Amino acid sequence: MPAADPYKLAWEARREANRDKVPVDNASLQAGSPCYFRCPSCYGDIIVTETYLTKPKLCYDCLELVSRGLLRNHPHPGGWQWTGK
Numbered sequence: 001m002p003a004a005d006p007y008k009l010a011w012e013a014r015r016e017a018n019r020d021k022v023p024v025d026n027a028s029l030q031a032g033s034p035c036y037f038r039c040p041s042c043y044g045d046i047i048v049t050e051t052y053l054t055k056p057k058l059c060y061d062c063l064e065l066v067s068r069g070l071l072r073n074h075p076h077p078g079g080w081q082w083t084g085k
């Protein structure tokens with residue numbers, strides 16, 4: 001049996017650790033604080049400046065996984081799924 005892909009293990013670990021995390025209430029933060037959004041793939045934080053002009057669709061780690069062809073969003077049944085080995 002081949003060794004599990006460390007990228008897949010890390011992605012699964014992030015999903016498990018972040019699944020039930022309470023989202024940050026950006027409005028409650030001090031002025032000048034970064035803004036937090038939830039990555040729809042791993043449920044981790046997408047962090048941008050308070051005055052952000054654009055926001056990534058995914059966190060940086062998940063964006064990298066997509067660029068490597070290891071992760072993609074399936075319309076059916078819906079949601080981000082591992083497509084690597």
Ligand SMILES: [Zn+2]
Binds near residue numbers: 042059063
């Ligand atoms: Zn992510």
